[in-house]
Amino acid sequence: NAGVMQNPRHLVRRRGQEARLRCSPVKGHSHVYWYRQLPEEGLKFMVYLQKENIIDESGMPKERFSAEFPKEGPSILRIQQVVRGDSAAYFCASSPGQTDGELFFGEGSRLTVL
Amino acid sequence: SQQGEEDPQALSIQEGENATMNCSYKTSINNLQWYRQNSGRGLVHLILIRSNEREKHSGRLRVTLDTSKKSSSLLITASRAADTASYFCATDAKNDYKLSFGAGTTVTVRA
Secondary structure (H helix, E strand, C coil): CCCCEEECCEEEECCCCCEEEEEECCCCCCEEEEEEECCCCCEEEEEEEECCEEEECCCCCCCCEEEECCCCCCEEEEECCCCHHHCEEEEEEEECCCCCCCCEECCCEEEEEC | CCCCEEECCEEEEECCCCEEEEEECCCCEEEEEEEEECCCCCEEEEEEEECCCCEEEECCEEEEEECCCCEEEEEECCCCHHHCEEEEEEEEECCCCCCEECCCEEEEEEC
């Protein structure tokens, strides 16, 4: 009974590099959410995806950030040309359907931009 | 956007005491949930209360919901050192499907 798996757990990038974060949802879950958490703050919604579809990306910056959830394989959150302000913990959560119940969270990927 | 605000920001109690934290939100909701986050870890779901419910219990947890005041409270009874964590309320607004989280209450239980 694997939960949500995120990798890498820790990622260090220099300014201008790309960061690619992966998320495998709970088996059977077709809905994935990405959240960002800055130190001492709550989670900020970024994007909501279903298989092969972006449902809501209203919380994601228009530039440099993209997300996908292909038919096969994990969901990917991609940050191009990272800047120091991108340093944060990025959490993925999954659910079997639209949010009407709990979300299952991964342990997060902590991005540090030097 | 819909978001809960927890109060207090931080709480320090002695083991065995009760811990109470509150959450206020802005618009009508389908349900309200509470999550716990241990330092450096992901969030763990604790309890969900629907908009037509007023109180719910789960083990040492008691949650209340007052939709007229748009507020909820989480009570942890007989606290333990292992309860040391940050606690977040999360709401999903009607006609919305994403959870919005507050900034959390950091609870420290002293042995």
